[in-house]
Structure formats: C-alpha cells, structure tokens
Amino acid sequence: MDALHPHTLPLILKLESITTLSDEEKAALLRLPMQVRSMRADQDLVREGDRPSQCCLILDGFAATYKFNAEGKRQILAFHIAGDIPDLQSLHIEVVDTSLGTVSPCKVAFIQHPHMHELCHSHPRLGNVFWRETLINASIFRQWMLCLGRLSASRHMAHLFCEFLTRLKAIGLVKDNSFTFPITQGELGDALGLSGVHVNRVVQELREKNLITWERTTVTVLDWERLAALGEFDPTYLHLSRNRVA
C-alpha cells in the first residue's frame, strides 16, 4: 500500500457534494490507510449480525443494503455508489442489523475503525461531516418510506430513476442523461417492494411513455420534466448543497 491513497478521491468528491473541505481535511482523508479489493457481483460485504471492525468505501460499482423477511423475501434499503461508506454506522453501533453486498462487480476499500475514530478525533469537523453523511442517508430512508407506503409502482420507479440520475450526476457519472445501471429487474423489485414480474410491466410503461430507455446496463432519461413529475421528485432530501457544518 502507498503512503497516499488516491482511492480516497471518490470519497472526497462525494463529501464535497454535501459540504466544503479544507486542504488539510482533504490531505487527512488522503492519508487514511485502507485496503482495496476488487469484488465480483453478488458478494457479501457485511452480514446481518456481524460485528465489523472496519468500514467499507465503495470506489466503483453498485452495492446494496438489504434485509430479508421471515419467508425469505428481500427488501433492498439503499443502493450505494462510488464515494459512499454504506456501513459508516458500524462506528457507533456494534451489531449490524442489515446485510450489505455488491450488486455489480465493485472496487471496495476497507478502512479499520480505529483509523476512522482517530480521524474524527483529530479533525472534529470531519467527524461532523461524517455525522452529516449518516443523517443524509437517514433522510433518504425517510423518502423511500414515503415512496414505499404512498406511491404507486410507476411513480415509485420514476422516483428511483430520478434519484439515481441526481446522485450519479453529483459524482460525475452521468453523460447526456445516461448512466450505467447494472441491476436486474428482480433486484429493482427488491428495492421497490414489488415482484419482478410487475417491475417488468412498469418498466415497459415508462418506456412506452418515452420517459426512459433501458438497454442492457444503460439507462437514459428521455424526459426529465415528466419523469420527475410522475415520480413526485424533489431533490431536497438528498441535501446536495455545501452546507456549513458546525
């Protein structure tokens, strides 16, 4: 491993989408010791019940947090993209209550908890930024709850595509309203609380309305205005502004 870790760049990019960082803070992030690993799709990163001693930082690819109900049906609770630390909460919560796994092939960096604690202690403002990051994730959970409870399938799916476009744009992964979307329709159903069959019908509905295209692993948003209107999308909950952090 190098003394400097340019792998941290996606993280810095992400944090700068929600706050401002000083040069010293960026330098401290770049000094964070981490171990990078390439993973195939559908690999577990953290399992429900684990007591991890490290955090995961997604560098490339898509990961997901999920739970199963008693009869084995899966609910995906969040998707994670480059720059995300999906299990930041393990810093302060001992037993993990969700599973975390790759959805597509991923590059993942592992950071030992002591290094994170040390960083939060030596740079309290960074500690607050990480806190802010977990709060924004909670805000996304709340929006997803509204979608799960009170939106029809087509509105919910439209909302999800809007969220992906917005989040991926914030870290520079969108070109011409297109982005890589390496997810099966079944996995999308696990996120929307729908069956794979019904996801298929709704996708076709969105295609027929000329709102999106989805071929192989590429999604293109054809009509942002109408897609956002259908999904009742308001990006406030993503808190993508460089707010002050105490």
Place this chain on the structure above:
Amino acid sequence: MDALHPHTLPLILKLESITTLSDEEKAALLRLPMQVRSMRADQDLVREGDRPSQCCLILDGFAATYKFNAEGKRQILAFHIAGDIPDLQSLHIEVVDTSLGTVSPCKVAFIQHPHMHELCHSHPRLGNVFWRETLINASIFRQWMLCLGRLSASRHMAHLFCEFLTRLKAIGLVKDNSFTFPITQGELGDALGLSGVHVNRVVQELREKNLITWERTTVTVLDWERLAALGEFDPTYLHLSRNRVA
C-alpha cells in the same frame, strides 16, 4: 426557568437505555438550558422546509414525523415518545425535509442549537451518544422499510405493536403488557401505509386472534409470543443495549 432542569430526566432515561452515562455527563445534561411548553394534539412542531435553530425534546405524549405525497396522502415515518429528540438531525442538516407534529397532547422542551453544539464539544462522548441515537433512528427507519415493502398488513401492524411495547418498556411506560396508545386508527394507517378502513379490519383480526386488546387509548398485548411471531419481530434493530461509545 430553573438552573437545573429535571425535565431532562426522560432524556437521561432514554440515553441510558442505549448507552451508559457518567455522573458528570448526566450533570451536564441536567444543566442544559431548555424551554418547556405544553401542547395540544395535532400541533406542528417543525414544518418541512423550516430551518430550525432549536431541537425538540419530547417529555410526555406521542409525536410523529411525517411527509405527504403530491396528492396529499400522509406517511408517518416515525413515532416519538418521552425522551426522544425527533429533530436531532437539524443540528447538521440545515433544511428540514419532514414535518413533525404532536399526535396526542404533549409536553415538549426546546433546546437551542448552540447549547447542543456546546455540549457535544465540551463532552465529546455525549456528542457520540447523540450520533449513536441518530444512527439507531436510522436503523428503525430501515426496519420500517422492510415492513412497508415486504410484510402483509396484519404482520406489519403486529410488528408495530411489538415495537411500541418494547420501546415504551425501555422507558418504564408499560405495566402488565399495557400501555397508553393515544392514536387514531387513521393515524395508524398513515404509519402502516394503509387506509383507515383496512386498519380497522386488521385490528379486529388481531383482536379475534386474542393477540391484543385496544380500548380507548389503552393497548394490551395478550400473547407476546404469538404477536411477535406474526410480526416477525426481532428487537435487535432497536439497539437497546448499553453499548460502548467511542
């Protein structure tokens, strides 16, 4: 206002259900300046879009966090009971993305943000406890997402009653498996993502199965084992253990 604020007691009780506090930390909490107000049912505490300069601490009664979809249907995202600080996230997130209101008559304490920041700074461990508290709330959101997406109405409702019994027990508000439940069936529907009519049918189903009684504002759990089995309830996600906080 007094120099000491025994109003903080519910908060201390709550925090002690998820961590251990030193005498000095408890004293610091007791010194927190706050303003106490009695409120009627269905009053707004924080509105979506606000930029609050204070936090709310529930001392008595039930409050709820909620959002509306475009056609005005409400989704309740969380219920708050004595000891909860429902808008702790406003410390690090400027614009609030949810509304917060009382469900029953409530006693609420208001704490100015600067006092909270000061407390987190002078007692970093308390800062971490508050962080932990927000992370536990996020964990509850995740469990609710699983319930919303993948549980039938009756399982979901059973789960909610189990959660209430467990949380209220942790702060000493349960006697003989009974607790005060000052919520209408319509409000319960807003939390479960169901219509009020269907809530009524499911409540009757739980009554017929001799799992609960619900008269006026009192709920009694008659058969914890079967209720927990029906709701697929596992309290891990509440993190009600006195874990270490770094």
Place this chain on the structure above:
DNA sequence: CGATACGTTGACGGAAATCAACCCCGGTGG
C-alpha cells in the same frame, strides 16, 4: 343535546402478486 370525530360494516373495484410458459442471449463444453 346536538355536533363532530372516530369506529365499524358491506359492496365493489383496482393494483399488484402469483403461477406458468416462453423467449432471448451469452457462455460453456463436447
């Protein structure tokens, strides 16, 4: 004592699940 909000019940309709079959495509091995 009447106003009003909440709870209860029945009839009906619609959204999504389930079941089952089939297609398409990329990969793999004979």
Place this chain on the structure above:
DNA sequence: CCACCGGGGTTGATTTCCGTCAACGTATCG
C-alpha cells in the same frame, strides 16, 4: 461449430390484498 444450459426478460391468466365509497353506529364534549 453447435448443442446445451441458465439467468434474465416478457407475456398472459388468475387470485389476493387492499383501497375506495358509502352508510351507519357510537362516544365525547361543548
């Protein structure tokens, strides 16, 4: 080279759960 295989996508038939609408009962409170 092709035959086979398997995962994912697509489609149709049927069922189930829950929403909506409407009516009526009931309790609480001014």
